[in-house]
Amino acid sequence: MRMRPTLSWTPTESLSPGTTDLRPVEEALSTGGVLVLSGAGISTESGIPDYRGEGGSLSRHTPMTYQDFTAEAQARRRYWARSHLGWRTFRHARPNDGHRAVAAFEQHGLLSGVITQNVDGLHQAAGAETVVELHGSLDRVVCLSCGDLSPRRELARRLEEANAGFAPVAAAINPDGDADLTDEQVGDFRVVPCMVCGGILKPDVVFFGEAVPPQRVEHCRELVRAASSLLVLGSSLTVMSGLRFVRQAAEGGKPVLIINRDPTRGDRHARTRVALSLGPALLAVADRLGVPATEGAAESA
Incomplete structure (x- = not known):
């Protein structure tokens, strides 16, 4: 890790x-x-929440790095499960x-x-x-293969359909829209590909290490x-x-x-x-x- x-x-x-x-x-x-x-x-x-102020999320949460996200399918599954849950709260701010x-x-x-x-x-x-x-912005999603940009709400709909009944209780929501979930809560969450080329989707934000x-x-x-x-x-x-x-x-x-x-x-x-x-x-x-x-x-x- x-x-x-x-x-x-x-x-x-x-x-x-x-x-x-x-x-x-x-x-x-x-x-x-x-x-x-x-x-x-x-x-x-x-x-x-912020990252480094009193009670900041970095005291309990390690943000996803670009290197982990691009290298490991399990890391992407964990990220999108946590981000999908967090987005439900984040988008209402x-x-x-x-x-x-x-x-x-x-x-x-x-x-x-x-x-x-x-x-x-x-x-x-x-x-x-x-x-x-x-x-960048969590409102947008980018394909790492073809560069296609799409609205986050469209991806949220697709993830809802692919993961019916996914509703774990998160310990906290972080500044990057990521929710704190255990590996058990992530389970076999299904990640969906780019609709244009089938490539890997990533939020249109700059990850740590990027x-x-x-x-x-x-x-x-x-x-x-x-x-x-x-x-x-x-x-x-x-x-x-x-x-x-x-x-x-x-x-x-x-x-x-x-x-x-x-x-x-x-x-x-x-x-x-x-x-x-x-x-x-x-x-x-x-x-x-x-x-x-x-x-x-x-x-x-």
């Missing part, structure tokens, strides 16, 4: 305990051109105040774009439009170059896929602001880290700026 991906950073390396002063965030947004980089922490208030505030900032011309490390689609559900899904597509990374780098500042929301920045944009912004002399309750790997590059819960913090900033960000604001803006 492959080991969990190793991490070279621990929160004790942070140089700052954080603050509760939101004024730097308010000032940055008031001038516009802010690029948002969001992580799992922005979705916890929607009932989706709804945007929270943090997502709605980001969408409202965008609609009022204060943002230059949104890069999200999340695969849940909640920024778009809240009304945000200029969203780059750095790690690289973000280079063209997507370059697009994000262009967004950083064009932004006036970078606002990080709910990301520990432990992995390089997000940290590289923080480093790029700092090296380019652009202010980096972070809202995250816990220390992050990017704190040393940031002008400030606000140690507050995201939903209330972003609503407070929106209120100060006169930007309506409550339920229904996206539809009425």
Whole structure:
């Protein structure tokens, strides 16, 4: 069995305990051109757990790696059984105040774009439009042989038909939509192939051990170059896929602001880290700026 991906950073390396002063965030947004980089922490208030915060799923759950998924049929059976069950819960998650505030900032011309490390689609559900899904989306499925893209709901229907009566009780749901199941609960779950070529289907997300597509990374780098500042929301920045944009912004002399309750790997590059819960913090900033960000604001803006 492959080991969990190793991490070279621990929160004790942070140089700052954080603050509760939101004024730097308010000032940055008031001038516009802010690029948002969001992580799992922005979705916890929607009932989706994060990876590394208090009670984060990495303390009890090893995410599927790309290498295991492509090499082992049993690994794919285990993944799709767990993901299929998790999807039933994951797809019903709804945007929270943090997502709605980001969408409202965008609609009022204060943002230059949104890069999200999340695969849940909640920024778009809240009304945000200029969203780059750095790690893909669970809403889509891709064939590893022919590249065909199809909706996740179509695969869910096929898996339901192939596994009638499959309804184990999961111990927990994880940020990647994966449910915690034992091998006994997985049983002889049936995996279905691509309808175009019969190839292996995979969610259109970047697994651990898999690289973000280079063209997507370059697009994000262009967004950083064009932004006036970078606002990080709910990301520990432990992995390089997000940290590289923080480093790029700092090296380019652009202010980096972070809202995250816990220390992050990017704190040393940031002008400030606000140690507050995201939903209330972003609503407070929106209120100060006169930007309506409550339920229904996206539809009425």
